[in-house]
Amino acid sequence: MEYITLDKLVEDLELEIIYKADNMEKIKISASEISRPGLPLAGYFNKFAYDRLQIIGNAEWFFCNNLTKDLRYKRFEEYFSYNFPALIFARELPIFPEAIEFAKKYNRTILSVDISTTKLVNTIINYLDYVLAPGTVVHGVLMEVYGLGVLIIGESGVGKSETALELIKRGHRLVADDVIEIKKVDSGLRGQSPDIIRYFMEIRGIGIIDIERLYGVGAIKSDEFIDLVIELEFWDEKKEYDRVGLDEDYIDLLGEKVPKLLIPVRPGRNLAMIVEVAARNARQKKLGYNAAVELNNKIKTQMRIRKARDIRNEK
Template identity: 55%
Template sequence: MDYVLLKNLIKEMNLEEVYLSDDADKVKINTTEISRPGLQMAGYYQKFVPDRVQIIGSAEWHYLRDMDDDMRYRSLDKFLSYPIPVVVVARNHDVFPELLELARKHGRTVLRGKKSTSMLINDLVINLGLWMAPAVTMHGVMLDVFGIGVLITGKSGVGKSETALDLITRGCRLVADDMVEIMRVEDTLRGTCPELIRYFLEIRGVGILDIERLYGVGAVKQFDYIDMVVELEAWEKGKEYDRMGLEEDTIEILGINLPKVTIPVKPGRNIAMIVEVAAKNNRQKRLGYNAAKELDERVKRSIEDRKKAHSTGSKPD
């Protein structure tokens, strides 16, 4: 979504409603940038961007407090005449009577927060960034597999949820089943579950399971960052499957390439254990160690040693 409704921001941030404009429910915030209008209070408007959330921090508040009443009125009158979406007073400072009067005059919403200016700005940037991040919904299951965010995909009925349940009994944590909401946050992908079905898992033949109630809060997680994708597919006789892992497959989601592992499913294979090992192997690769490449190098060195020994007539070690 490329905007955030002001009413949702107020609800999420738990901000005090000092004055709500008549159109507050319809006001849209279109940027994650935040402004502290100290220069505007002093009369400089050449580089002013009015469509941002405007924060009156401690410095701006004290500057306004030290003005005489007439100057403060004129300064705020000009400031609020611009089409700003909202003014937020930080540190629970008192709201100047002039600010309240002029907010009514120009139809501007005024809110107040208890946190320090820097913490308030940080929270606003994070929340606005999440709401306005590019997003997509994918069919699959997502888990935290011992610190690795794993998105499990595959056709319906291949065993994604059953694999997830097995992993949960091993100590992994469920993030989402069936529908995974993915959003891009800078250069990472953040996965979560729609609130309506959060922490529920469907197992064919059993029904719907509430994982949080069955296994406790330690078995679930509200969101996680996706580190890899595991695709489950029915085993196809005659199909060549990767046995070494020298060539790494990837998948693109919202412009970001993630490592992808394809696991063939057939009776007798412990898929949950394989997914767990794949996740731990992925972590080793991220730390700089690749078992497949290490074995390949050893084999190459062994062949070279044998060639040298053959040419000199000596026995290889």
């Protein structure tokens, strides 16, 4: 997403509106940086980052409160003449009358919140980093399995939701079914469900079920980083499937390479158990142990020993 509108930010973060600019729904925020306007309020407007959200905390508030009334009036008028997106007062600090006056004059939005300044800054930056990050939508199921985010994809009807339901019964957690919104953030690829279908799942023959209602809050998770992609496909007798695991396969998601496994589906295969094993094995690989490589090395070592023994016997 290239930008978010101010009214959407206010709604999502549940900020209190003290004064609303008449164009609030058209104000665009396209960067996650914020500004604490200590220097501008002290009269130094050179390099003032007025295009960012402005936050007044304890330090800025008490500085302004100690100014003479005339000087505060002058500073606020110059400050509000800049076209900033909004001014947020943290800790439910009292709003200066001059701020209200010039917000009306220059059509600026003033907001308030009852949390600390540091927490407010972190909340806004994390929120904007996420909503402004590059994103995509994928059809599948996202689960947390043994602490790893496992994205299950495949053709319609191959059994993605049924596999996820069995994983939930085994104690793992559902993040999203059917539609997964993926965002590229600094820590990796994070997936979640759209709000409207969050924690709902479609099971053919039954219909829509509510996982939170049926299995409790321990069976769900709001979001998860994607560590492994498992593609389910109907078994093809003519196709040669990997039986060793030496060849690593990856899928590209938003420019990030994510390990991918192709799992053939046919009657009698316990897909939930296979996904569990795949997750455990992926975690071992993250820790530096690859069973396929380990076995291959042992075989090579054994072959070298036998070859050396054969050479000695020939002599």
